[in-house]
Amino acid sequence: MSSLSNSLQLKHGLALWCPHSSSLTRSHPSSSIRFRSFHRNFVVASSSFSNDNREFVIVGGGNAAGYAARTFVEHGMADGRLCIVSKEAYAPYERPALTKGYLFPLDKKPARLPGFHTCVGSGGERQTPEWYKEKGIEMIYEDPVTSIDTEKQILTTKSSKLLKFGSLIIATGCTASRFPGEIGGNLPGVHYIRDVADADSLISSLEKAKKVVIVGGGYIGMEVAAAAVGWKLDTTIIFPENQLLQRLFTPSLAQRYEELYKESGVKFLKGVSIKNLEAGSDGRVAAVKLGDGSTLEADTIIIGIGAKPAVSPFEVVGLNNTVGGIQVDGLFRTSIPGIFAVGDVVAFPLKMYDRVARVEHVDHARRSAQHCVKALLSAQTHTYDYLPYFYSRVFEYEGSPRKVWWQFFGDNVGETVEIGNFDPKIATFWIDSGKLKGVLLESGSAEEFKLLPELARSQPSVDKAMLQKASSVEEALEIAKASLLIEQKV
Numbered sequence: 001m002s003s004l005s006n007s008l009q010l011k012h013g014l015a016l017w018c019p020h021s022s023s024l025t026r027s028h029p030s031s032s033i034r035f036r037s038f039h040r041n042f043v044v045a046s047s048s049f050s051n052d053n054r055e056f057v058i059v060g061g062g063n064a065a066g067y068a069a070r071t072f073v074e075h076g077m078a079d080g081r082l083c084i085v086s087k088e089a090y091a092p093y094e095r096p097a098l099t100k101g102y103l104f105p106l107d108k109k110p111a112r113l114p115g116f117h118t119c120v121g122s123g124g125e126r127q128t129p130e131w132y133k134e135k136g137i138e139m140i141y142e143d144p145v146t147s148i149d150t151e152k153q154i155l156t157t158k159s160s161k162l163l164k165f166g167s168l169i170i171a172t173g174c175t176a177s178r179f180p181g182e183i184g185g186n187l188p189g190v191h192y193i194r195d196v197a198d199a200d201s202l203i204s205s206l207e208k209a210k211k212v213v214i215v216g217g218g219y220i221g222m223e224v225a226a227a228a229v230g231w232k233l234d235t236t237i238i239f240p241e242n243q244l245l246q247r248l249f250t251p252s253l254a255q256r257y258e259e260l261y262k263e264s265g266v267k268f269l270k271g272v273s274i275k276n277l278e279a280g281s282d283g284r285v286a287a288v289k290l291g292d293g294s295t296l297e298a299d300t301i302i303i304g305i306g307a308k309p310a311v312s313p314f315e316v317v318g319l320n321n322t323v324g325g326i327q328v329d330g331l332f333r334t335s336i337p338g339i340f341a342v343g344d345v346v347a348f349p350l351k352m353y354d355r356v357a358r359v360e361h362v363d364h365a366r367r368s369a370q371h372c373v374k375a376l377l378s379a380q381t382h383t384y385d386y387l388p389y390f391y392s393r394v395f396e397y398e399g400s401p402r403k404v405w406w407q408f409f410g411d412n413v414g415e416t417v418e419i420g421n422f423d424p425k426i427a428t429f430w431i432d433s434g435k436l437k438g439v440l441l442e443s444g445s446a447e448e449f450k451l452l453p454e455l456a457r458s459q460p461s462v463d464k465a466m467l468q469k470a471s472s473v474e475e476a477l478e479i480a481k482a483s484l485l486i487e488q489k490v
Contacts, residue, residue: 053164053166054081054082054083054138054163054164054165054166055081055082055165055166055167056072056077056081056082056083056165056166056167056168056169057082057083057084057085057155057163057165057167057168057169058082058083058084058085058168058169058171059084059085059086059145059155059168059169059170059171059172059314060084060085060086060170060171060172060173060343061084061086061087061088061090061091061092061141062092062093062095062171062173062343062365063092063093063094063095063118063121063343063362063365063366063369064171064173064342064343064344064365064366064368064369065084065086065092065118065171065369066091066092066093066117066118066119066127066369067118067119067122067365067366067369067370068169068171068342068369068370068372068373069082069084069092069118069127069132069135069137070118070119070124070125070127070370071369071370071373071374071377072137072373072377073135073137075373075374075377075378077377078135078136078137079135079136079137080136081136082136082137082138083137083138083139083140083163083165084132084137084138084139084140085140085143085144085145085155085157085163086139086140086141086142086143086144087142087143087144088141088142088195088196088197089141089142089196089197090113090117090129090141090196091117091127091128091129091131091132091139092117092118092127093113093116093117093118093196094116094117094118094119094120094121094362095173095194095195095362096121096362097111097116097121098193098194098195098196098198098199099193099199099219099220099223099224099227100223100227100393100394100396101116101396102116102196102199102203103199103202103203103206103223103224103227103230104227104230104396104397105227105230105231105397106203106207108230108397108398108399109397109398113196114126114128117131119366121362121366122366140157140161143157143158143159143161144157144158145157145158145313146158146313147313148168148313148314148316150316150317150336150339152164153165153166153168153338155168165338166338167338167339167340167376168338168339168340169332169340169341169342169369169372169373169376170314170317170326170334170339170340170341170342170345171341171342171343171345171365171369172309172310172311172314172345173194173309173310173343173344173345173365174194174307174308174309174310174344174345174360175194175307175308175310176192176193176194176198176303176307177303177305177306177307177308178192178303179215179277179303179305182276183274183275183276183277184276184277184278184279184285185277185303187277187279187283187284187285188283188284188285189205189284189285189298189299189300189301190277190285190301190303191205191300191301191302191303192302192303192304193220193224193302193304194307202224202300202302205299205300206227206228206231206233206300208299209231209233209299209300210233210234210299211233211234211236211297211298211299211300212228212233212234212235212236212298212299212300212301212302213235213236213237213238213288213296213298213300213301213302214228214235214236214237214238214301214302214304215238215239215274215288215301215302215303215304215305216237216238216239216303216304216305216306217237217239217241217243217244217245217246217270218239218244218245218247218304218305218306219245219304219392220302220304221237221239221244221302221304222237222244222245222257222261222392222394223392223394224302224304225237225261225266226261226264226394226395226404227394227397228266229261229264229265229266229395230395230397230400233300234265235265235266235267236266236267236268236269236296236298237261237266237267237268237269238269238272238274238288238290238296239269239270239272240271240272240273241270241271242270242271243255243258243270244257244258245257247412248390248408248412248440250416250418250428252418253418253426253428253440256422256426257404260402260404260422264395269290269296272290272291272292273290273291274288274289274290274291275289275290275291275293276289277289277301278295284299285298285299285300285301286298286299288301307344307360308324309324309325309326309344309345309346309358310345311325311326311345314326314341316336317334317335317336317339317341318334318335318336319347320347320356320358322347322356323347323356323357323358324347324358325344325345325346325347325358326341326345326346326347327346327347327356328340328341328342328346328347328348329348329349329383330348330349330351330383330384331371331372331375331381331383331384332346332348332368332371332372332375332384340372340376342365342368342369342371342372343364343365343368343369344358344359344360344361344364344365346358346368348368348384348386349383349384350386350388351383351384351385351386352385352386352387352457353411359386359388361388361389361390363389364386364389367384367386368384368386371384387409387410387453387456387457388408388409388410388411389407389408389409389453390407390408391405391406391407391408392404392405392406393405402424403443404442404443405442405443406440406441406442406443407440407441407444407449407452408438408439408440408441408452409438409439409452409453409455409456409457410430410436410437410438410439410455410456410457410459411430411432411437411438411456412430412437412438413430413432413437413438414430414431414432414433414437415430415431415432415464416428416429416430416431417429417431417464417467417468417476419467419468419470419472419473419475419476420442420472420473420476422442424442424443425441425442425443425444425472425473426441426442426443426473427439427440427441427442427444427473427476427477428440429462429467429476429480431462431464431467434461434462434464435459435460435461435462436455436456436459436460436461436462436480436483437456437459438456439452439455439456439480441473441477444473448473448474448477451477451480451481454484455480455481455484458484458487458488460480460483460484460486460487461483461486461487462479462480462483463479463483466479467479467480
């Protein structure tokens with residue numbers, strides 16, 4: 001279980017993911033990255049795509065691909081010029097729904113396609129398969145790219161299709177970290193969630209399940225456990241750390257959420273290791289065998305232990321061996337002219353904190369895709385300046401006694417101040433050298449949530465003692481807001 005522990009821990013910068021967190025430090029300044037200027041011959045394709053030439057190709061079918069497509073359309077550069085190649089059977093969709101609304105009990109109005117195609121997650125138009133046809137965008141489904149010839153600018157797909165490109169955007173995202181097959185990671189009844197097919201398979205199991213075990217105490221674990229509560233199933237979460245979401249939550253904040261889950265019947269096994277998953281007489285998973293030799297019955301197991309950047313077959317464009325993923329600059333250019341990469345798969349300069357990072361989050365997928373396409377198609381030269389943002393929404397199905405919705409902006413470094421009694425609000429402020437670096441708010445109002453990114457980006461000086469004396473979340477936010485206004489006047 002050491003690999004599980006490594007995949008779930010991070011020193012700082014919360015979701016700036018890397019395979020081995022101990023190697024992630026602040027000593028990777030973005031200025032050290034070198035990229036060649038972009039000079040490339042474009043291939044002009046007809047609107048009918050009568051040959052194998054494509055002016056622009058996006059590889060990947062997730063959030064980043066959908067938002068990149070919209071940006072091409074907005075610039076009038078999609079019709080007859082853009083091709084999207086995806087391993088999935090569906091047009092790009094808002095992937096976070098898969099562990100939230102998609103898993104609602106069948107009688108609680110679960111989310112289903114086409115309801116959450118991009119770009120509805122940000123209030124944009126729903127881009128159904130018909131939308132792509134109307135915009136003249138070629139869609140190649142269920143045919144992943146298997147190789148690339150960077151000199152000839154040619155992609156080869158699983159079906160042996162050859163695609164010649166002028167400019168390429170790699171938006172392949174991540175793949176779920178899996179348990180090895182030797183310890184039962186591929187048994188029927190063991191689930192991983194990255195796409196619609198995965199979620200459909202899990203729902204099929206939940207319909208028959210009695211005892212559910214979730215491995216991992218991060219986002220996936222918390223969101224799937226909340227869904228299982230809605231299905232009224234015996235649910236246990238297992239993880240090697242001593243608390244939920246250790247990358248972000250303080251111990252006291254984690255305890256609040258754990259108590260909420262326990263009130264809903266969820267059980268916790270913390271600080272434990274797993275030896276293997278055991279099969280029953282029918283070949284399906286039947287139990288989890290723990291490191292101490294004890295077993296826990298389970299007919300459905302969900303593994304949520306993180307993800308790995310889906311870099312294959314694009315390793316040749318240059319990888320970052322520290323945080324993982326494809327290395328890009330502030331305009332999402334790789335080391336090879338004409339080839340770009342966006343979203344979860346990239347290691348990019350996190351400008352405001354002067355370090356290289358890889359962020360697995362839908363907000364970054366959307367923004368990086370849009371920034372990349374604008375830089376590719378226009379004279380935009382300003383570098384990407386991302387503010388880390390994370391959120392979760394659970395227990396939102398009909399009949400739930402308590403809905404949970406928190407947002408975090410910034411960097412979780414320094415000392416913390418926690419205000420509120422979690423009924424329903426609570427706020428945590430991260431203060432480093434007198435500066436407000438990050439803030440998390442549970443159950444805030446629209447106005448309060450809107451304040452958070454302003455605080456995190458401005459990093460105002462705050463009076464920690466005054467903040468600690470705040471009698472409510474509202475008063476604490478007013479103190480932080482006053483500090484922000486003082487900074488803006490200086």
